[in-house]
Amino acid sequence: MQTLRRFIMPCFLALFMVCAFWSNQPGRAESVEVKTYPDGHRYEGTLKNGIPEGEGVMIYPTGVQYKREFKNGKLEGKGIMTTSQGYRYEGEFKNSVPNGKGVMKYPGGRRFEGEFKNGVPDGKGVFISPDGSRLEKTFNNGKTVN
Numbered sequence: 001m002q003t004l005r006r007f008i009m010p011c012f013l014a015l016f017m018v019c020a021f022w023s024n025q026p027g028r029a030e031s032v033e034v035k036t037y038p039d040g041h042r043y044e045g046t047l048k049n050g051i052p053e054g055e056g057v058m059i060y061p062t063g064v065q066y067k068r069e070f071k072n073g074k075l076e077g078k079g080i081m082t083t084s085q086g087y088r089y090e091g092e093f094k095n096s097v098p099n100g101k102g103v104m105k106y107p108g109g110r111r112f113e114g115e116f117k118n119g120v121p122d123g124k125g126v127f128i129s130p131d132g133s134r135l136e137k138t139f140n141n142g143k144t145v146n
Contacts, residue, residue, distance in 0.1 A: 066096065
């Protein structure tokens with residue numbers, strides 16, 4: 001037991017010193033907090049120089065929520081968008097709109113799995129009903145091609 005303490009204490013102190021040093025570095029101005037905007041929406045998560053950066057949640061008065069990765073104040077990368085009407089999108093985002101692969105779930109249990117561009121289906125995808133039946137479609141800028 002004494003040998004274990006002799007090993008753990010120096011490791012703990014070294015880890016503490018590294019964390020303290022890292023958190024005080026210039027350009028490392030990140031914090032986790034809540035920021036409320038003039039129009040009533042709020043952000044809960046990591047801020048860098050007062051702008052959403054990293055993991056967080058953006059909540060709008062309309063009931064729309066964006067969760068996950070933010071870059072320079074915008075939802076970028078993988079994320080989740082939900083609405084108070086029961087819609088849920090989970091997938092890739094660019095400039096805070098669905099871009100890339102994703103799944104849109106609709107009220108009532110239907111869902112669309114496929115490609116999105118600028119917030120609308122673009123490319124191949126499939127609609128899946130609650131009973132499991134599937135309908136494959138190809139889209140161009142939100143409009144069906146086939």
